[in-house]
Amino acid sequence: MDSYQSSETNPRFQKIDKAALLSLCPLFSGLSHWELKAISQLMRLVEYHRDEVVYHEGVPSESFYVVVSGRFEASASPKEKKTILAYLRRGDYFGEMSMLTNEPHSSTVRALSDSLLLELEKEDFKKTVEHNATISLEISRRLSSRLSGKDSRSRSLLRSDIVSVFSNYYQEDRAEFSINLAASLHHETRQKVVLIDMDPDGQINGLKRHQAKKHPLAQFHNIENDLIGAVENLLTTHPIGFDVLSVFYEEKDLEEGTIITSLLNYLAINYRFIIVNLPGRLDEAISKLLSQSDFVYFVTDSNINNVTEIKEAAASLQKDLALGEEKFSIVIHEAVFGIRTTTSARREMFGKMPCYSLSASQTSDESESAPPALLVVDDPEAAYSRVIRHIARRISNNLVGLALGSGAALGLAHIGVLKVLDREKIPVDIISGSSVGALVGGFYALGANPGEIERMAAEINSFSKLFRLLDISFFPIRGLLSGRKVIKHLKKYFGNKTFDDCRIPFKVIGANLSTRQTVVMESGNLVDAIRVSIAIPAIFRPVIIRGDLVVDGGISNPLPIKALHQAGANKVIAVNVFPAPKDMLEKRILREEALEKETAQIKQRNILIRILFRIKKFILRGFFPNIFDILMNTIQLMETEIADIEGESADVLIRPVVPTANWVEFFKPNQFIKRGEEETMKMLPKIKALVAQQNV
Secondary structure, three states, rough: OOOOOOOOOOOOOOOOOOOHOOOOOOOOOOOOHHHHHHHHOOOOOEEOOOOOOOOOOOOOOOEEEEEEEEEEEEEEHHHHEEEEEEEEOOEEEHHHHHHHHOOOOEEEEEEEEEEEEEEHHHHHHHHHHOHHHHHHHHHHHHHHHHHHOOOHHHHHHOOOEEEEEEEEEOHHHHHHHHHHHHHHHHHHHHOOOEEEOOOOEEEHHHHHHOOOOOOEEHHHHHHHOOOOHHHHHEEEEEEOOOOEEEOOOOOOOOHHHHHHHHHHHHHOOOOOOOEEEEOOOOOOOHHHHHHOOOEEEEEEEEOHHHHHHHHHHHHHHHHOOOHHHHHEEEEEEEOOOOOOHHHHHHHHHHOOEEEEEOOOOOOOOOOOOOOOOHHHHHHHOOHHHHHHHHHHHHOOOEEEEEEEOOHHHHHHHHHHHHHHHHHHOOOEEEEEEEOOHHHHHHHHOOOOOOOHHHHHHHHHOOHHHHHHHOOOOOOOEEEOOOOOOHHHHHHHHHHHHHHHHHOEEEEEEEEEOOOOOOEEEEEEHHHHHHHHHOOOOEEEEEEEEEEEEEHHHOOOOOOHHHHHHHHHOOEEEEEEEOHHHHHHHHHHHHHHHHHHHHHHHHHHHOOHHHHHHHHHHHHHHHOOOEEEEEHHHHHHHHHHHHHHHHHOOOOOOEEEOOOOOOOOOOOOHHHHHHHHHHHHHHHHHHHHHHHHHOOO
């Protein structure tokens, strides 16, 4: 057991009615007041801070616990892979099974916030069970449910997340971000959301239709004893559907930090998401609140002084509060001073910390008394709304990622996949692409609809048009083709667009031959990145990046699912266009059948036709398979093996394979696009179920 603090002597907790809190626990709910009083006298209050462990998996049982306030996570680690078993909050109990079965704990229980527990030692627990038939019956039911696999309480995975929003400049933008995030979370998840407004200027309360009185934080002193839901009477419901609680506090009151924690724990009982619009100051109370947060968003503008200040504040808090870098995110309101940051500039400034660019929102009323604009409702397709929606889906573990694999011409099937996803309005939050997947994905990420992409592909409708894009190197030292004509062709469509112009976050995959590592490109010029990703070794000249040779991303990662997971995607749809061995066998059989049929038909023709047919077969045997075929089939053999392994981690895997097709048939796009549509339609029920599933 990790260190904890006994709370029996803490003046604040001496007023807690332990018997009343026990009545909230299902195990004790059937007992009389006197029975509850007697059992509560055997129990002691103990306090655990965030991330402290109550007990570890595999250790002997010592006590039984009831949650008074706060949040706990029960997890197991079979084969060193952590699995969340349950989230526990007020009224939940744990630790009883190990004492009843005399087996070690089957899980690790960790505090997700500063929390209070009622602890009953092992011997006292056994005596309580032996002398009380009501408790014995409830325990028996619980044990029976667990053994039969019907213990729904142990499988409860509904957690609560606290999201804090802090800004070092204009509170209007902070309030606007907070209220749009609350609205988006409510819309995306249909879960309960509460927005706590701590802004002393009351920006959230500018919503005139439901102005709420600001309540002093001290009013929530000893909120642990609130069993009748008095706080609910202080909430105001926004027309969108989320609740608002407006509070204020005096900086001089040293207890406010503790009260804030208790209030958050209380709200976590009923709310899936708690958004806190913080005041623009960092004092002890706010630091305490931030330490309890699951996500912290620092909102600033693109002014270099404000950006530097927020960077220093984030670094300082990360160090002082011992919170992981993944908990912090930066949100930059662009165009406040007519300046727009780039992805590379943001990465240089903030490193791996998630950083979002928010374009200036267009409000209909720009007066200071105007309520914050609800752009996610009024204009859901605006750039501002799309970023807010992305953040909301990330917080709620509902980001949908689309991995488009490599495969040369076979990858034109991606267009058919996109046609179905677009037609069925399947949301795509992040795209990753290798080789041809990067090419098709780039168009879609920029906002081109699949019909437009299909028309672009149809422009290359003959082998001669494809051949015109091939420029043979005079000195093929690094590759047979220089790729200059391909770049020119791509620029006809992409122009000088960069990753910052993408409507959907986009990851392009390359393979670094110098370091033997996969390269994920997500900033800079799109054509340059795609040129890297399609640089088939020995065919196209590799690209030199900072002295390293970088080639086709399919070499190391032909199905880029890992890049999506690293970017926060929780739901992954992957498209693997490589034929499996059975597909290759089918291709061989179909080819032999077609040859036999053609030979039989030729036998019926005149002698001149038969001679020409034999000459054609002789020439084909001389040129096929050629060096390109041998090289590409060798590469694709390797890529197929890797893609099959990577595909196992996808939630939905689409395999639009055309058995009779060849890797070079870019001039026959229709067959691939059609198969992409067909296979995606087959998987559509699974895709819709995946998107609808709430990972909360």
